[in-house]
Amino acid sequence: MKFITYAENLEQLEKISELQKKYSFSPDQLEVIVGLQALSRFSETTKENLMAMIARNQMLKLPLILEWDVLKQDGLFKKILEEFKTLPLHEFTAVRVQDPGALHFLKEHFPWLKIQLTLENGNHNLAGLKRWCEFLGNQLDRLILSNELSKDHLSRYAADLEAPIEVLGFGRILLFYSPRNLLSPLTKEETKARMLQGKNLEAFGTSEESPHTGFPLIENQHGTFMFNVKDLSLVDHLHELKNMGIKAVRFDLRFDETFRHLEMMLKHFIHHSPQDFTDIRAQHPRPVIKGFYNINKTDVLFSKLKNKRIERQDENYLGEIVDVERDFKIAMIVKSKGRKIHAGDEIKVVTPEGKTKIFTINEMLTSNGLQITSAAMNEIVLFPYVRGIVTKSQVYLNSKT
Numbered sequence: 001m002k003f004i005t006y007a008e009n010l011e012q013l014e015k016i017s018e019l020q021k022k023y024s025f026s027p028d029q030l031e032v033i034v035g036l037q038a039l040s041r042f043s044e045t046t047k048e049n050l051m052a053m054i055a056r057n058q059m060l061k062l063p064l065i066l067e068w069d070v071l072k073q074d075g076l077f078k079k080i081l082e083e084f085k086t087l088p089l090h091e092f093t094a095v096r097v098q099d100p101g102a103l104h105f106l107k108e109h110f111p112w113l114k115i116q117l118t119l120e121n122g123n124h125n126l127a128g129l130k131r132w133c134e135f136l137g138n139q140l141d142r143l144i145l146s147n148e149l150s151k152d153h154l155s156r157y158a159a160d161l162e163a164p165i166e167v168l169g170f171g172r173i174l175l176f177y178s179p180r181n182l183l184s185p186l187t188k189e190e191t192k193a194r195m196l197q198g199k200n201l202e203a204f205g206t207s208e209e210s211p212h213t214g215f216p217l218i219e220n221q222h223g224t225f226m227f228n229v230k231d232l233s234l235v236d237h238l239h240e241l242k243n244m245g246i247k248a249v250r251f252d253l254r255f256d257e258t259f260r261h262l263e264m265m266l267k268h269f270i271h272h273s274p275q276d277f278t279d280i281r282a283q284h285p286r287p288v289i290k291g292f293y294n295i296n297k298t299d300v301l302f303s304k305l306k307n308k309r310i311e312r313q314d315e316n317y318l319g320e321i322v323d324v325e326r327d328f329k330i331a332m333i334v335k336s337k338g339r340k341i342h343a344g345d346e347i348k349v350v351t352p353e354g355k356t357k358i359f360t361i362n363e364m365l366t367s368n369g370l371q372i373t374s375a376a377m378n379e380i381v382l383f384p385y386v387r388g389i390v391t392k393s394q395v396y397l398n399s400k401t
Helices: 010-022 047-060 074-085 100-109 126-139 151-160 189-196 235-244 258-271 274-283 297-305
Strands: 002-006 030-034 064-068 094-097 115-119 140-145 165-171 174-178 201-206 213-220 223-227 231-233 248-251 317-325 329-334 346-350 356-360 380-384 394-397
Touching: 002 258, 010 030, 010 047, 010 258, 030 047, 047 064, 074 100, 094 100, 094 140, 100 115, 100 126, 115 126, 126 140, 126 151, 151 165, 151 235, 165 235, 235 258, 235 274, 248 258, 258 274
Parallel strands: 002 030, 002 248, 030 064, 064 094, 094 115, 115 140, 140 165, 165 248
Antiparallel strands: 165 231, 174 223, 201 213, 213 223, 317 329, 317 394, 329 380, 346 356, 346 394
């Protein structure tokens, strides 16, 4: 299993090389993602700095992966293509790409260049993943999957897909993206000057719909990004990920000065020491969660969301109240297959709040106002208004025994 991380500058690249030698990492166990402001959503690396890193790496010989994960409209996309074409692409092991337009461009113009396809924002289903594998063929180097997949999904996908799989092992969870500039209109002039220098504008947000605070926010030339108040960490599941067939785990340490965690991450990656993980969690500026990994626990709420009071309960079920006109009429649709409702029947009505009303139907009308004595399945009947009955109430023949 490969250890994937980022280098934003020459110093970080040197540090990764130093740790590779210290822990005897072979080149096939490690990959370093490098970015460029024009191509990467979060990178602050200028072209001059990127070229310096590439030149230094000719001595370090680390496997470099170029990140191209921005999403751009047609006019800006053409501008990015021109920037991309000026790069020494032979220096990169592969290109990580997210935009389908960029993917088609690489497939058509650079068929020799390996592609690592980022599918973090979609394609959670196996059929879609296999289709991407078929489309790219031998050019596909790896699939980067969403962090919204459970352990069971990852295990099944790793077994069924021929392409290697990568997942996020540690890093921020992106919640929201907009191409608009949402922070800079609220900031001072000196902060805006920082953006003109190619630096990300960072802040923290508060939710108006919930008590949560501290959402990390970033604005740059690509738009505005909002992250979860908690970061994702599967650090204590690395051995499990390896056993299920995951080929690469990514450690995104670009934010909050977390690059200093790198050595602890490497040690834990090699030795799986519980103490290393405890130290990482203690030093991290935010709480960490496992996300959807163990199980999508939202599904256990579905049964709680269902209102048992409005579910049919027994063989005396007749139908459902579909409309109530105060002080005038109540409309009911008959849903029972084997039972009719008759004028003179005593019925029991159970409201969504659990209240029960029992009364006798003395008069029944059709929706056209015609008087009837009975109604069968799928017919709508009207009867006089009864206080306290609301729509979605369930109707039963009242059993007197």
